Amino acid sequence: MSLKFPKNFYWGSATSAHQVEGGNHNDWSEWEKINAKRLSKEAKIKWQPWQQEKFPEMFNPENYISGRACDHYHLYEQDFDIAKKLGHNAHRFSIEWSRIEPEQGKFNEKEIEHYRKVILALKKRGIEPFVTLWHWTNPLWIRDIGGWENKKITDYFERYAEKISNALGENVKFWITLNEPEIYASNSYFAGVWPPQKKNLFAYLRVLNNLIKAHRKAYGVIKKANSNSKIGIAKNNIYFEAYQNKLVNRVLKKFIDWWWNFYFLNRIRNHQDFIGLNHYFHNRINYGFNKNENKKISDIGWELYPEAIYYVLKDLKRFNKPIYITENGLADGGDKKRSWFILESLKNIGKAINEGVNVRGYLHWSLMDNFEWDKGFWPRFGLVEVNYKTLERKIRPSALQYAKICKTNELIL
Numbered sequence: 001m002s003l004k005f006p007k008n009f010y011w012g013s014a015t016s017a018h019q020v021e022g023g024n025h026n027d028w029s030e031w032e033k034i035n036a037k038r039l040s041k042e043a044k045i046k047w048q049p050w051q052q053e054k055f056p057e058m059f060n061p062e063n064y065i066s067g068r069a070c071d072h073y074h075l076y077e078q079d080f081d082i083a084k085k086l087g088h089n090a091h092r093f094s095i096e097w098s099r100i101e102p103e104q105g106k107f108n109e110k111e112i113e114h115y116r117k118v119i120l121a122l123k124k125r126g127i128e129p130f131v132t133l134w135h136w137t138n139p140l141w142i143r144d145i146g147g148w149e150n151k152k153i154t155d156y157f158e159r160y161a162e163k164i165s166n167a168l169g170e171n172v173k174f175w176i177t178l179n180e181p182e183i184y185a186s187n188s189y190f191a192g193v194w195p196p197q198k199k200n201l202f203a204y205l206r207v208l209n210n211l212i213k214a215h216r217k218a219y220g221v222i223k224k225a226n227s228n229s230k231i232g233i234a235k236n237n238i239y240f241e242a243y244q245n246k247l248v249n250r251v252l253k254k255f256i257d258w259w260w261n262f263y264f265l266n267r268i269r270n271h272q273d274f275i276g277l278n279h280y281f282h283n284r285i286n287y288g289f290n291k292n293e294n295k296k297i298s299d300i301g302w303e304l305y306p307e308a309i310y311y312v313l314k315d316l317k318r319f320n321k322p323i324y325i326t327e328n329g330l331a332d333g334g335d336k337k338r339s340w341f342i343l344e345s346l347k348n349i350g351k352a353i354n355e356g357v358n359v360r361g362y363l364h365w366s367l368m369d370n371f372e373w374d375k376g377f378w379p380r381f382g383l384v385e386v387n388y389k390t391l392e393r394k395i396r397p398s399a400l401q402y403a404k405i406c407k408t409n410e411l412i413l
C-alpha cells in the first residue's frame with residue numbers, strides 16, 4: 001500500500017539565520033555572552049541524569065555561544081547541494097535583520113546581495129525558497145529602543161520588509177513575515193527566559209499586539225512589491241486534547257485553543273494567503289494542562305506524539321487557506337527515532353489531506369544540526385549531522401529515508 005501526496009507538493013527542510021549562519025551580531029548574540037555561564041550551571045538542575053550523561057557539552061559555557069554556528073553563511077552552496085541530493089524541492093531560511101540594517105535606516109547593500117545569492121543558489125538547484133523575514137533576533141538598535149514593546153517597531157519592520165521585498169521579491173514567491181510570534185512573546189516577555197527576560201503580562205500583550213500590527217503592515221508592502229507573493233506567518237500550534245472528553249477538559253480546551261492556537265491567526269485573517277504551521281507539541285488536558293504520559297520523548301524531553309499533527313491540521317481547516325508545514329521535527333542525536341517520527345507524522349498528515357485539509361508542503365526542522373537558542377548546540381535536530389569542530393556535514397540515515405519520500409512524492413506503507 002502507498003500513500004500518495006498531492007501533485008506539486010513541497011518537500012524540504014527549514015533553518016533560521018541565527019541558528020546556522022554564524023557571525024551574527026544582534027540582541028541574542030549579546031545576551032548569550034552574558035548568560036552562557038549561568039546556563040551551563042543551570043544544566044545540572046534542568047536536565048535529567050541520562051541527558052547530562054549523554055550530552056556533557058551542556059556543562060560547557062561555549063555550548064551557549066552561537067559563534068560561527070554551522071558557518072552556513074559561507075557554506076550555503078554546499079548545504080544546498082546536500083538538500084538537492086536529498087530530493088528537497090523547497091527550503092525555508094531566514095534573513096537576518098541585523099545584517100541588513102545594522103544601524104537605524106542604514107541598509108547594507110552587500111548583505112542584501114548575499115541573500116540574493118542564497119535565493120539564486122536555491123533556484124538554480126530547483127529548490128523553492130520560503131523566506132522568513134524575522135526569526136526572533138533583532139538588531140541592537142531595535143533592542144535599545146525597547147524592542148518589540150516600542151510601537152515604533154511596526155514602522156521599522158514595515159520599512160525593512162519593503163526594502164527586502166523590493167530587492168528580492170522578483171525571485172521569491174513565499175514569504176513568512178514572522179516566526180512563532182506567540183512563542184517569542186511568551187518566552188521573552190512573560191516567562192522571562194529569553195532576551196530581554198521580562199516577566200510582565202502587559203509587556204507580553206503589548207508585544208503580541210505589535211507583532212500583529214507589524215505583520216499586517218509587512219503584508220501590504222510585500223504584496224505591493226510583487227502581487228504574486230504568497231504571504232503568511234509560521235505559527236506554532238499545539239494539539240490540546242480534552243482527556244476522556246470530560247466537560248471540564250473540553251471547556252479548558254476551548255479556551256486555550258482560542259488563545260494559543262487561533263487568536264493571532266484570527267487577528268491577521270485578512271492579511272495572510274496561507275498558514276505556515278510549526279508543530280511540536282501535544283498537551284493533554286486533564287483538570288489542568290501538561291498531563292501527558294510522555295511515553296516517548298526526544299533528547300530534550302519533548303513528547304513524541306505524531307498523531308497530534310492530524311488534529312492540529314483538522315482544526316486549521318476553518319481558515320480555508322492552503323497550509324504549509326513550515327517546521328516539524330525532533331532532537332535526536334542518535335538518529336534512533338527520526339525515521340519513525342517522520343513516517344508517522346507523514347501518515348497523519350496524509351490522513352488529514354484525505355479528509356480534505358489543503359496541505360501543500362512539509363518542511364522538516366531542520367536541514368542540519370544547529371544552535372537551539374537557550375539550550376545551545378547539544379540538541380541535534382538535523383537531517384544532517386554537523387561536527388562543530390571541523391564543520392563537516394554527515395547525512396544521517398533518517399535523511400535518506402526521508403529523501404525517498406521526497407523524491408517519489410509517496411510513502412510506502
Ligand code: FCB
Pocket residue numbers: 016019179180183236278327365372373381
Ligand atoms: C521552533 C523554532 C525553531 C527551532 C525549533 C526546535 O520553535 O522556530 O527555531 O528552535 O523550535
